[in-house]
Amino acid sequence: MVRLNFYRRLPLIPGLIYLNVSRRSLSLSVRGRGVGVTFGRRGISFSAGLVGTGISARVELPFPKVNSDQDVQLNNNNDTSHRKFLGGADGQKEIER
DSSP: OOOOOOEEEEEEETTTEEEEEESSOEEEEEEETTEEEEEETTEEEEEEEETTTTEEEEEEEEOOOOOGGGOOOOSSTTOOTTEEEEEETTEEEEEEO
């Protein structure tokens, strides 16, 4: 099986800001000499290196996972958006706003 890849780095401001385009995603990179930050669909990554040595490091900060069970459903019959819940020793206590 042969799989073709596609990647293109388009300079928005040459030497500073780039739009990275691949087959499945887009990302935005802000780069300087020896440092950079990339904002993509999986999160933010920071990179730094010692220029001319080949030594570099990269740290990725992924976006938090969203659990569909925790999503707020609006416009349903049990709308409690006007209520606030406080945790207590005996469970949750409901107060009106």
